[in-house]
Amino acid sequence: MKRDDDPIDAIKRPDAAPSSRLGRVARLAALAPAALPFAAEALRRAVGRGRSEEDESAAQAKLLRQVKSAADAMLTTLGEMKGLPLKFGQMASYIDGLAPPGYEEKFHAVLSKLQQKAPPLSDAAARKVIAQELGASPEELFASFEPAPFAAASIGQVHRARTRAGDAVAVKVQYPGIDKAVENDLKSVALIEQMVAPIGRKYHTKETLDEVRRVFLAELDYAAEACNMDVFRGIHAGDDSIVIPRVFRSLSGKRVLCTELLEGVDYATFCAEASEEERSLAGQTIARFMFRALFKHGWLYADPHPGNYRFLGGGRVGFLDFGCVRRLPDDLVEGMKRYIRALQRGDIAEFERACVQVLGYDPEDLEGWPIYTSYTRLILEPLVHDGAFTYTHAFAREAVAYLVRHGKKVVFKEGQSFPKLPKPIHMPPEHTFVNRLQWGLASVLAGLGSTANWRALVDEWMQTVVVPERPR
Numbered sequence: 001m002k003r004d005d006d007p008i009d010a011i012k013r014p015d016a017a018p019s020s021r022l023g024r025v026a027r028l029a030a031l032a033p034a035a036l037p038f039a040a041e042a043l044r045r046a047v048g049r050g051r052s053e054e055d056e057s058a059a060q061a062k063l064l065r066q067v068k069s070a071a072d073a074m075l076t077t078l079g080e081m082k083g084l085p086l087k088f089g090q091m092a093s094y095i096d097g098l099a100p101p102g103y104e105e106k107f108h109a110v111l112s113k114l115q116q117k118a119p120p121l122s123d124a125a126a127r128k129v130i131a132q133e134l135g136a137s138p139e140e141l142f143a144s145f146e147p148a149p150f151a152a153a154s155i156g157q158v159h160r161a162r163t164r165a166g167d168a169v170a171v172k173v174q175y176p177g178i179d180k181a182v183e184n185d186l187k188s189v190a191l192i193e194q195m196v197a198p199i200g201r202k203y204h205t206k207e208t209l210d211e212v213r214r215v216f217l218a219e220l221d222y223a224a225e226a227c228n229m230d231v232f233r234g235i236h237a238g239d240d241s242i243v244i245p246r247v248f249r250s251l252s253g254k255r256v257l258c259t260e261l262l263e264g265v266d267y268a269t270f271c272a273e274a275s276e277e278e279r280s281l282a283g284q285t286i287a288r289f290m291f292r293a294l295f296k297h298g299w300l301y302a303d304p305h306p307g308n309y310r311f312l313g314g315g316r317v318g319f320l321d322f323g324c325v326r327r328l329p330d331d332l333v334e335g336m337k338r339y340i341r342a343l344q345r346g347d348i349a350e351f352e353r354a355c356v357q358v359l360g361y362d363p364e365d366l367e368g369w370p371i372y373t374s375y376t377r378l379i380l381e382p383l384v385h386d387g388a389f390t391y392t393h394a395f396a397r398e399a400v401a402y403l404v405r406h407g408k409k410v411v412f413k414e415g416q417s418f419p420k421l422p423k424p425i426h427m428p429p430e431h432t433f434v435n436r437l438q439w440g441l442a443s444v445l446a447g448l449g450s451t452a453n454w455r456a457l458v459d460e461w462m463q464t465v466v467v468p469e470r471p472r
Helices: 021-029 032-047 053-081 083-094 104-115 123-134 178-195 197-203 205-218 222-235 267-273 276-297 330-345 348-359 368-379 393-411 429-448 454-462
Strands: 156-162 168-174 256-260 299-301 309-313 316-319 325-327
Touching: 123 168, 123 256, 178 205, 205 429, 222 256, 222 276, 222 299, 222 325, 267 276, 267 309, 267 429, 276 299, 276 309, 276 316, 276 330, 276 429, 276 454, 299 429, 330 348, 330 429, 330 454, 348 368, 368 393, 393 429
Parallel strands: none
Antiparallel strands: 156 168, 168 256, 299 325, 309 316
16 A cells, blocks of 8 residues: 555545546656756767766766656656556666666666556546446445555556455456557557658568557456466466466456455565575566466566566465566467577577577678677577576666667767668567567566576477467
8 A cells, every 4th residue: 555655646636547649748748858868968978979087977966966856757747647658667667777877776766666656546436437347336346345546557556355255356447548548649659650650661660569559458458358367377277386366257347357366575575575595486486477478378478567476475476467468479489489499509500590580680781780699699698598597687787788888889980970770670570578578577587686597497398389378
């Protein structure tokens, strides 16, 4: 539950998130003054303009003073907007390397509140959605229902309740109008894509945006999420360390999802208080959850952020949110396994062939080819190294920083007045959310400081073909 002194807990909560396209764009535009100093500093570093040691020290001190106010502004605005802006704010709150370099800890400390404590909507708004969706008030449907939510996120908030049969449940209620808000966010992004279409076509921006649209709109259907939970429960049947809440179908619909309540310990508390052994065991459970589903059955759990876990002791982990899920094409999953296995064997020639055929890398791109292939080897190191590997924040941060550091050498060349666009690669659009998983999972496991032989952990699924797991 949120404390009364939590700065994002409004005294009077609104009945709906802002949904008009113009209003949402205006709210994001209002963040520009807070973000401009960091954008200017990033550009200065990118083009390599030097300055004296004294000027550098003064600039860093000034930015440090501004960083908390910028993060606070993001916290308030993104929290009130809900939808995609809040989702991207949640990503920035935990993925190492997305915050301004040198200021990650301050940004994460503020934005981490978005992971579970986004500003909720009013009690009346939640009651109205339940009545519209299920045909009766919460008092008629449940033996007890707590009006104040105990968690709130990008498209819905969660209330504690008890069924007439006595089961403790979590009731996720979608924000009124959030479907329109998400649609308008996507239209705004699509408008930008159309404006740069002559360039964007070369980079397959439309195909990527279509993939983002497909996945994010699917999150709005809680009935589909319930089916996803059934699929993942079947995938992990027999693994007692992976706990997926039961769905109460008669108390669920498209905008209301009623599931078994998992208490447990939240991510931040677990990272701070659990022993090294407990954290490593939990990290291995999370990895099995992700990789068994992906490599054995082709199901991508694409939202690994810390608010989606409850730690239940003894390596047992509960998984809460199944909205952002994607069934990948079998040939893509087999292709991913192909280049991983090639690296494990040390077969660089086969690895490079797979990079061309699966990921669309171009060996004739003399600047990009070594960057992309080296980057791929970097992020796959835990699955290739045959021995103990510990996830650290430095490793997770490098997964993002590597592309930025080497990419700017291609884009900003000494003596050039204008940046040079890199040669495009033709990565499958379905791979878009694999990148999110790679960065997010590395950051989550880094927070846990998990150590394991990750190669041995995934080896069984590397050697078999994809076996589709269908909803039951």
